[in-house]
Amino acid sequence: MSPARGGWVILLSVVLAMLLSVVQLPQGTPDWLAWLRPNWLLLVVFYWVMALPHRLGLITAWLIGLFADVLHGEALGVNAFGLAGITYVTWSLYERLRMYTRAQQALLVLVLATLLELVLLAAQLVTLGLSFEWMGLVQTLVTAVMTALFWPPVFLVLRWLRRHLKVV
Amino acid sequence: MLALAILSLLLVVIDSNTRLLRPVRDALSTIVSPIYFVAHAPYDVTAGVGERLASRQSLLAQNRRLQSRLLEMSALQQQFDSLRQENARLRDLLGSQATIEADVLVAEIIGQRPVPYRHHLVLDKGSRDGVYVGQAVIDADGLFGQVIEVGRFASIVMTVTDNSHAVPVQVQRNNLRSIASGTGDSEFLELEYVPITADIAPGDLLVSSGMGGRFPPGYPVAIVTDVGTDPGLAYAQVQARPLAALDRSRHVLLVFPQHSDEGAVIQNLPQIEAEGIEGARQ
Numbered sequence: 001m002s003p004a005r006g007g008w009v010i011l012l013s014v015v016l017a018m019l020l021s022v023v024q025l026p027q028g029t030p031d032w033l034a035w036l037r038p039n040w041l042l043l044v045v046f047y048w049v050m051a052l053p054h055r056l057g058l059i060t061a062w063l064i065g066l067f068a069d070v071l072h073g074e075a076l077g078v079n080a081f082g083l084a085g086i087t088y089v090t091w092s093l094y095e096r097l098r099m100y101t102r103a104q105q106a107l108l109v110l111v112l113a114t115l116l117e118l119v120l121l122a123a124q125l126v127t128l129g130l131s132f133e134w135m136g137l138v139q140t141l142v143t144a145v146m147t148a149l150f151w152p153p154v155f156l157v158l159r160w161l162r163r164h165l166k167v168v
Numbered sequence: 169m170l171a172l173a174i175l176s177l178l179l180v181v182i183d184s185n186t187r188l189l190r191p192v193r194d195a196l197s198t199i200v201s202p203i204y205f206v207a208h209a210p211y212d213v214t215a216g217v218g219e220r221l222a223s224r225q226s227l228l229a230q231n232r233r234l235q236s237r238l239l240e241m242s243a244l245q246q247q248f249d250s251l252r253q254e255n256a257r258l259r260d261l262l263g264s265q266a267t268i269e270a271d272v273l274v275a276e277i278i279g280q281r282p283v284p285y286r287h288h289l290v291l292d293k294g295s296r297d298g299v300y301v302g303q304a305v306i307d308a309d310g311l312f313g314q315v316i317e318v319g320r321f322a323s324i325v326m327t328v329t330d331n332s333h334a335v336p337v338q339v340q341r342n343n344l345r346s347i348a349s350g351t352g353d354s355e356f357l358e359l360e361y362v363p364i365t366a367d368i369a370p371g372d373l374l375v376s377s378g379m380g381g382r383f384p385p386g387y388p389v390a391i392v393t394d395v396g397t398d399p400g401l402a403y404a405q406v407q408a409r410p411l412a413a414l415d416r417s418r419h420v421l422l423v424f425p426q427h428s429d430e431g432a433v434i435q436n437l438p439q440i441e442a443e444g445i446e447g448a449r450q
Contacts (some may be wrong), residue, residue, distance in 0.1 A: 015203065022282055023207040026214075037282065062172050070196040071203060073281040073288045073317075073324065076189055077179030084176070088169045124285055127184035128331060130352070136285075 004055060006167030010048055013158060014064055017044040018071055035139065038147040039113055041068055043154045045083055046109060049090040050097050051162060061087035078123040082116040102152045110148035117143050190301070190317075197319035204290045204322055208278035270384055272306075272421040273297060278322070285352055287313075287330040287414070293422060294321045302382055304423045310388040310411030311335065311376055312420050327414050328389065329354045336379040337389050339372045346406075348374060348389055354414050357390050359406035364397045366404060374408055384425050 017040035025033055045064065048056045065080030072079070089112065090097065097105060117140040125132060161167070183189045279290035293299050295318045303315040305325050313327035326333050331352035337359075338345045344366055348357040362368060372392040378385025390408035397404050 018200070018203050019207050022204060022279055024211075024280060026211070034282075058169060058172060062176070067196060067200050070193055071200045071281075072283050073286055074283065075180045076183040076193060077176040080179070081173060081176030084169065084172045123180065124283070127180070128285060130285060130331060 004168065006162075006165055007055070009161055009165050009167045010052075010055060013044050013048070013161070014041070017041045018068065021068075022071060035142055036146050037143070038150040039116065039143060040150075040154075041065075041079075041083065042086060042113055042116060042147055043109070043151060044158070045086060046090055046112070046151075047155060047158045049087050050094045050105075051159070052167065053091050053094050055167075056087065058084050058087055058091075074120065075123055075127045078120060082119050086112050086116060102155065105155070106148045106151040109151045110144055113144040113147040114141065117141075194295075194318055197317055197324070198294070198321065201290075201294070201319045201322035204279040205292070208292075271424040273299075273424065274419055275299075275305075275323075275422055276419055277417065281324070285331060287327040287333075287350070287352075287354065288316070289313075289325045289327065291315075291323050291325055291420065291422075292321070294319045294323050296320050298424070299323045299422055304383045304387075304425075305420050306387055306423060307412045307417040307420045309413055310390070311383065312412040312414065312417070314382065315422070325420070327354075328357060328410055328412070329414060334360070335383055335389060336377045337374040338377040339368055339392075340375050340388075341372055342367055344368060345377055345379070346374075348408060355409065356393065357408045357410055359392075359408060360403070362404045362406050364399070364401075364404050368392060368395055368404070368406060370395060384423055 020040045021037070041064070045056065045061055049061070062080045062084040065078075065083035066076065068074075068079040068083070069076050093108075097108070100108075121136055121140050124130065125136075179189070183193070273293060275291040275293040277289050278292045281288040281290070291299075291305075299315055299318050301315055301318055305312040305314060311328060313325045313330070313333065315323050316326045317324040327350070328335055328348070329350040329352070331350055333350040334347050336345070337348045344362075346362050347360045349360055351358055359368075359374075370392050373388060374390045374392065376383040376385055376387045376389055388411050390410045392406060392408045394407040395404055396406075
């Protein structure tokens with residue numbers, strides 16, 4: 001068994017995903033553009049678990065989620081739970097997933113992203129004691145759809161990085 | 169997975185109901201704060217380039233504008249100084265509490281948490297600069313919010329419009345006290361527990377009352393825009409527009425309260441207010 005290498009690429013891609021999740025659009029861009037932000041962290045974690053299931057485990061995903069919670073100001077543990085759950089599902093399906101077409105994978109991403117965003121929404125409603133609004137649900141679904149649409153390009157970029165930089 | 173799920177649930181419950189996890193949060197916050205600085209870097213660069221490329225004409229114009237503004241301000245300052253002395257003398261005569269003077273620290277807003285419903289902004293000053301949780305934040309126009317998390321290099325401010333924010337206020341015209349709660353909408357606040365018969369009208373200025381000791385008294389908070397009196401309800405429905413430029417300000421001020429005339433004054437204070445001031449000074 002060859003030694004693990006290229007861990008910094010995984011770390012860098014996770015940091016980059018976090019960066020993209022908080023970067024602000026320049027003033028003057030229309031407001032609706034901010035609505036179209038996909039869940040970058042989900043895509044990156046999904047890719048690495050599928051491609052290298054021995055490198056990104058449950059605990060790591062959970063810790064990444066914990067950092068995301070602090071970054072986004074969620075109650076501690078919400079994203080942690082979500083990303084660990086996604087890792088669990090991906091991990092139990094990864095052999096089959098690799099055989100899927102890109103569209104089929106995107107469909108699974110859509111399901112996972114919807115579940116994750118619903119968990120986030122529910123956590124916000126419960127911890128903040130807010131009442132349910134349809135706008136929140138629409139936002140959730142838009143994010144999920146955008147995440148699925150971004151899967152093919154993210155996949156191509158990360159695969160290119162993995163092969164080029166020989167991450168194993 | 170089950171263990172992690174249970175652990176997560178436990179964390180969520182503890183974190184949303186108690187303050188036990190605050191040290192953990194602050195430590196993690198210190199680690200992730202560079203991400204905010206990096207995300208904001210392009211704007212610093214473009215601002216820097218913009219300054220370099222600004223034409224001589226526009227700089228001169230800006231300089232003239234600022235000069236005249238400075239002149240106006242120093243004229244006001246003279247008035248303010250004499251009024252402050254007079255005020256202190258009168259308060260002394262009445263034997264009431266001296267006003268709290270404050271130091272301020274300028275901070276730049278470097279980010280915003282991308283979470284709907286929450287109005288959390290990231291400042292580029294942290295515990296290294298003496299920022300503490302609960303500190304009041306103002307901008308040029310009014311009360312901005314308060315610090316809710318402090319990392320070493322950055323801190324998080326909750327603005328007055330956040331759904332879980334409330335600030336004790338009074339109407340400047342007649343000192344009617346109330347509480348201005350955020351609504352989650354950055355355009356208006358709501359006043360709580362205002363009796364239907366209360367003397368309050370659109371256009372009234374609301375200033376922080378300083379009750380509870382968290383916010384220094386006397387800072388403008390909002391202007392009343394709408395008073396609805398439905399006889400079927402126990403309280404009037406009062407809406408107010410926050411004065412601080414919550415979504416336009418780039419720089420804000422962190423307020424460090426300092427007591428001007430210590431020993432003599434604290435004796436005169438009711439117990440609870442003395443505690444508030446002690447807490448703020450620590």
